[in-house]
Amino acid sequence: MTQPVKGPALRWRSVPAETIRWVVWEDTHIAYHRPSGMTHFLNDSSRLLIDDLRNTPMTAEQVAARFSDIAAEHGEDAVEEATALLERFEELGIVEQV
Amino acid sequence: MSSKDRTDQKETKRGTNYSRRSLLTGAVRAMPAVLTLQSGAALARSSNLISASPRDHKDRYGRTLCLDLRSVDPAGRSGRVYDLGHPASGRLTAIRDREFRVAPDDRAAVVSEARMCHEGGTYYYRARRYRHWSTQEIEGDALQETSDNAQQFTGAVSGSSDYWGGRRDRYWKRVQIRRGVLVSATALSSFSGNITVTDL
Numbered sequence: 001m002t003q004p005v006k007g008p009a010l011r012w013r014s015v016p017a018e019t020i021r022w023v024v025w026e027d028t029h030i031a032y033h034r035p036s037g038m039t040h041f042l043n044d045s046s047r048l049l050i051d052d053l054r055n056t057p058m059t060a061e062q063v064a065a066r067f068s069d070i071a072a073e074h075g076e077d078a079v080e081e082a083t084a085l086l087e088r089f090e091e092l093g094i095v096e097q098v
Numbered sequence: 099m100s101s102k103d104r105t106d107q108k109e110t111k112r113g114t115n116y117s118r119r120s121l122l123t124g125a126v127r128a129m130p131a132v133l134t135l136q137s138g139a140a141l142a143r144s145s146n147l148i149s150a151s152p153r154d155h156k157d158r159y160g161r162t163l164c165l166d167l168r169s170v171d172p173a174g175r176s177g178r179v180y181d182l183g184h185p186a187s188g189r190l191t192a193i194r195d196r197e198f199r200v201a202p203d204d205r206a207a208v209v210s211e212a213r214m215c216h217e218g219g220t221y222y223y224r225a226r227r228y229r230h231w232s233t234q235e236i237e238g239d240a241l242q243e244t245s246d247n248a249q250q251f252t253g254a255v256s257g258s259s260d261y262w263g264g265r266r267d268r269y270w271k272r273v274q275i276r277r278g279v280l281v282s283a284t285a286l287s288s289f290s291g292n293i294t295v296t297d298l
Contacts, residue, residue, distance in 0.1 A: 038134060040132050043132075045128055045130040046130035049130050081129055085130050092132070
């Protein structure tokens with residue numbers, strides 16, 4: 001039986017900086033997404049991730065590796081959480097696939 | 099460089115510094131999370147919104163209109179507004195005014211069209227049919243005792259030994275409906291799009 005061939009893993013990056021207007025209030029990061037007119041509240045971890053994705057596109061596995069300790073503390077599957085998060089960010093227009 | 103560019107750069111710098119600070123101080127203690135603020139402007143951009151309607155849910159034929167919840171997306175926070183999308187689309191069941199029951203039995207509970215819509219499921223109603231037969235069929239089983247719900251008609255063709263006959267009876271018809279919400283016929287009429295109607 002032949003093994004299925006895996007294609008290249010999906011990578012995500014942040015949308016251009018001018019697309020989002022940021023305001024930081026204590027530990028809350030408020031992002032106004034200009035194209036959609038929607039406002040999002042993100043925590044520190046999300047802001048950190050989005051900033052990192054602007055410099056370096058990453059796969060869900062790479063993102064998961066950054067939060068694996070935190071995910072383990074909560075008994076969550078890091079890759080599954082990272083994939084869901086990236087897909088949600090993509091729906092919101094904050095990140096895009098490359 | 100405009101003041102706007104300077105402001106954006108400042109915020110970006112703040113973000114970079116913040117992330118470095120977070121790494122250094124270990125401030126990152128939670129999985130990334132995002133909460134989206136629903137803005138009226140964003141909701142208003144989709145004009146194909148329809149509300150669940152406890153009243154005014156019958157069309158001009160007296161059919162109860164039930165919108166399949168799986169064919170639309172919820173909109174807003176009330177839990178009673180749905181987005182038909184662009185172009186408007188959805189699945190609608192038009193339930194005729196019949197005596198629906200929960201089982202194919204005259205003793206089974208009668209159920210309202212509203213309940214059928216809200217709960218979904220399988221229901222039954224008595225349908226009528228008329229069957230006729232020719233001389234050949236009259237011989238044998240066709241002239242047996244009729245059931246309680248059957249009426250048998252027979253006759254003779256004048257000047258001939260042939261017979262004709264027919265039987266009108268009622269049988270149980272099963273219908274299935276998906277869980278949904280009652281909607282207004284007036285509101286639906288304002289949408290142009292692709293709304294599929296199933297007649298029950």
